[in-house]
Amino acid sequence: MSELILGIETSCDETAAAVILDGCRILSNVVASQAEMHAKFGGVFPEVASREHVLKIIPVIDEAMNAAQVSWNDLRAIAVTHGPGLAGSLLVGVNAAKGIALGKSLPLLGTNHLEGHIYANWLDAGLPYVRPEMENVFPLVALIASGGHSSLVLMRGHGEYMELGHTIDDAAGEAFDKIARLLHLGYPGGPAIQRAAEQGDASAFKLPRAQTKRAYDFSFSGLKTAVLNLTKKLDAENLPVNDIAASAQQAIVDMLVEKTHLAVEEYDAKYVLLAGGVAANKLLRQEMSARASRPVIFPPPKLCVDNGAMIAAAAFRHYRAGQSSAWDLDVVPNLKLA
Numbered sequence: 001m002s003e004l005i006l007g008i009e010t011s012c013d014e015t016a017a018a019v020i021l022d023g024c025r026i027l028s029n030v031v032a033s034q035a036e037m038h039a040k041f042g043g044v045f046p047e048v049a050s051r052e053h054v055l056k057i058i059p060v061i062d063e064a065m066n067a068a069q070v071s072w073n074d075l076r077a078i079a080v081t082h083g084p085g086l087a088g089s090l091l092v093g094v095n096a097a098k099g100i101a102l103g104k105s106l107p108l109l110g111t112n113h114l115e116g117h118i119y120a121n122w123l124d125a126g127l128p129y130v131r132p133e134m135e136n137v138f139p140l141v142a143l144i145a146s147g148g149h150s151s152l153v154l155m156r157g158h159g160e161y162m163e164l165g166h167t168i169d170d171a172a173g174e175a176f177d178k179i180a181r182l183l184h185l186g187y188p189g190g191p192a193i194q195r196a197a198e199q200g201d202a203s204a205f206k207l208p209r210a211q212t213k214r215a216y217d218f219s220f221s222g223l224k225t226a227v228l229n230l231t232k233k234l235d236a237e238n239l240p241v242n243d244i245a246a247s248a249q250q251a252i253v254d255m256l257v258e259k260t261h262l263a264v265e266e267y268d269a270k271y272v273l274l275a276g277g278v279a280a281n282k283l284l285r286q287e288m289s290a291r292a293s294r295p296v297i298f299p300p301p302k303l304c305v306d307n308g309a310m311i312a313a314a315a316f317r318h319y320r321a322g323q324s325s326a327w328d329l330d331v332v333p334n335l336k337l338a
């Protein structure tokens with residue numbers, strides 16, 4: 001086997017492309033982040049994002065091909081995120097992928113962004129505990145936590161997803177981002193909160209851990225409101241930002257770990273798998289490993305956040321199963337895991 005796939009990702013605010021060998025080996029992985037551009041808005045500004053993707057997509061793909069030292073003829077397929085995500089952003093990647101696939105007579109693989117986050121764990125660099133094909137990891141409970149999505153999913157095999165629960169309001173990453181904004185820590189909020197929390201005391205403030213009607217659902221909006229009320233109550237000039245950040249981070253991590261742990265026990269999962277930008281969080285990785293009673297798998301931080309490698313990794317299994325997308329492949333902003 002030596003099958004190369006080009007993976008393209010433009011669902012949010014990263015323009016990304018990667019060349020992956022046999023679904024796991026990273027030959028190149030180029031990510032052009034727009035974070036700085038969106039920082040002044042405190043979050044992703046959709047029109048700015050799609051315009052930036054238009055400017056960056058061809059240079060990023062060229063760079064990925066050059067860095068991998070491969071030619072178009074070496075590729076077997078073009079994979080691209082077609083949902084979920086921002087419609088205007090997804091369109092740029094999907095159209096670039098269609099153009100290349102059509103022009104080079106290659107199959108097109110429309111790929112689910114969330115499946116991409118999950119399969120970042122099968123990339124070579126993403127195997128902290130399990131070697132090497134990760135075929136014997138099922139059943140596993142996957143915690144998908146990103147800026148736009150938070151859910152618990154039971155996987156009994158490759159591509160088999162049963163959603164156990166999801167957030168009923170904000171996503172976990174969104175909670176990090178919104179709380180960071182309240183504390184004037186900038187965007188993206190997750191890494192900023194993590195940094196501030198390192199200097200703070202997580203027991204300084206008692207913040208709520210929301211209960212939900214369904215055992216495996218999440219809720220983070222109450223926490224955000226509690227932080228807002230706290231900032232109003234305290235002296236704005238001398239806000240204990242680090243202590244609030246540490247207390248809020250602890251609350252989010254506690255909620256994520258507790259529900260995941262519950263699901264692991266009920267479904268007798270062999271592994272816990274972390275996916276999505278929030279999986280980069282140090283405290284989450286530590287506490288999940290310490291409290292989850294099963295081995296925890298997570299990608300290196302760089303592969304937790306949006307990238308093209310994870311899209312090619314997810315697409316590889318569909319390619320091997322002989323699947324491909326039709327030329328009328330469309331973007332699906334609210335695409336679910338099948």
Ligand code: KG4
Nearest residue numbers: 146147148173189190277278280281305306
């Ligand atoms: O997966 P991702 O790159 O994009 C989406 O698909 O949404 O996730 C981005 C989210 C942001 O909300 C960001 O604040 C969060 O992941 N994030 C983190 C960390 N790094 C990124 N949250 C907590 N701790 C981190 N170290």
Ligand code: ZN
Nearest residue numbers: 146277305306
């Ligand atoms: Zn993502």
